[in-house]
Amino acid sequence: MPPERTRPKAATIHDVAAAAGLSRGTVSRVINGEPYVSEEARAAVESAIRQVGYVPNTAARNLKTKRSRAVGLIVHEPHPLFLEDPNIGAILLGTNSVLSKADYQLVSLIIDSERDSDRVADYLGGGFVDGVIVISARAGDPIGRAVTAMGIPAAFVGHPPDLEGIAYVGIDNVHAAHAITERLLLTGRRRVGMIAAALDRDSGRDRLAGFRSALGERFDPELVVDSPLYSYRTGLEGMRELLKRAPDIDGVFAASDAIAAGALDALREAGRSVPADVGIVGFDDSAWALRCQPPLSTVRQPADLLGQMAAQRVLDQLDGKPSAPGGTMLDTEVIWRESA
Amino acid sequence: MPPERTRPKAATIHDVAAAAGLSRGTVSRVINGEPYVSEEARAAVESAIRQVGYVPNTAARNLKTKRSRAVGLIVHEPHPLFLEDPNIGAILLGTNSVLSKADYQLVSLIIDSERDSDRVADYLGGGFVDGVIVISARAGDPIGRAVTAMGIPAAFVGHPPDLEGIAYVGIDNVHAAHAITERLLLTGRRRVGMIAAALDRDSGRDRLAGFRSALGERFDPELVVDSPLYSYRTGLEGMRELLKRAPDIDGVFAASDAIAAGALDALREAGRSVPADVGIVGFDDSAWALRCQPPLSTVRQPADLLGQMAAQRVLDQLDGKPSAPGGTMLDTEVIWRESA
């Protein structure tokens, strides 16, 4: 006896039509809420649907309509970062809320290997989604290129440095980094360094650029260390290195809160007190910022809004609205606490 | 002139056949790597595919084969928790790695409203996915019921209290909570309380049960507070309340590391020192645990392995392997640091 694993074969529109004593066309009209259906017919179909337990087969519908009412969100993060990045969750939720209101299904796809990258590209090409949002794309990112090459409606969160003419939303990292560095300088620091990260992304590059421009003449490349990841470890090791290179350092801009948290611990282990000996500022205003000792001065970025706007950009394209390609920059805010 | 927004209409298998001078059947055979295709035919088709830029239309394929080679992962979390839960990311990555190896696409679906819940149920019924993994389902969760009702191959991470006969993987929260509470007691604490959370889930209920059993006679319901969320705020407010109820409290089991972090801050604000005055232990061994001052004693749960095993359970069902329904319990480990 074969194991009983046959799912009760799903009812089709045909079964519903039979049960209701009407044609498939009429059933289809009811399902899609179209006009020109009599009240009786509608009622009969609706009861038949419940009776046979009908669920529309979306594959068939997609095949016919060429639309899926789904939007993909591609997250391309190296492992450790994915787990720590406080913004991703908020972006996701923001995106979902906008899409949900428009009755689109958000499907998140994570890329964690080259294999994933290829499979996701196929998935996108296969008509599973009508549009796509890409977050944290990096320079030379194959998925970013694939998306633009396919011509599928898309919006990027952040701006991959090597892609032209795309729709994206982001924050002005240069400006934000400049602002917080300037504020740090206001506390009277003389030797200010930076722990940079992710220089292959716009966010990383731009934060460094902002830092540099705020320092102007005083910028000293010796006082900048960098690493690929916005992580605690980056902060820990970066700060140790900075301390070695310049024992008299008295101010640090960490490219993220997680990095700042690591730097704080390195400072603690070196017996420096914050903010008395060294002032430190972060970036993100994540949950971490408040829980550090002392609480972090940092830059707040509106992650949920970023997600919402990216979703809206895709929706606009789907509706055929022009939605001028190019970027939308959202404002950030310096949050001043006690770490500097 | 209408705006030029027509995506170059995708090439079909038909175009490939024409370009290769062969039939659609042969093209299909090549695409699916089937035997009985001559070398010349294969080469011709492959070059034709490149030439016309063919990407298989998955909707059509699914319609025919009734399979999508995709597995859904449903995350059902109230907002704030989603952003803080350190396990979700690891579960996601674990799941993805197993599925990816089996050449399945993981698609994550987030439920953040009733509307989402309905839409996701339709999505699952619509043939977009062959199987589904549900994480953090709660008692009475409609999506859990929908999934089991549909009879779609599924695995749960954690065990919704009201669902019978389902496949799930989890940790033994009772045992783990018992173990760490016992260890806390070993430090000589006399008045030990708990900040519980999420009592509508197995994890929350079971951690409380383990705490209670470890305390035995000494269990005092007055020393237990609870809140719906595993959050920092729960810890902050819970600890304040506990301090009010029992100023002589000297030990606390926090149901998660985030809660413990909040409790730590409440203790600090009350001028109590940890671990001298009060010993505190958490749960999760998240990134937080190490960054607290002092570092947290906690329970490590193998979140990535949980994800991997859940994926495997679904894959087994998809392959028609029996995969006895019921639970798999993974081991946890008490990590002892300096907070108690």
Add this chain to the structure above:
DNA sequence: TTGAAAGCGCTAACAA
């Protein structure tokens, strides 16, 4: 080894 043809379940003309 290949081609021809019959649908998968659905929508959207077109007729009635």
Add this chain to the structure above:
DNA sequence: TTGTTAGCGCTTTCAA
């Protein structure tokens, strides 16, 4: 207002 019908792009017999 409803029924009929022709595919959407693909896989999969069955014949050749």
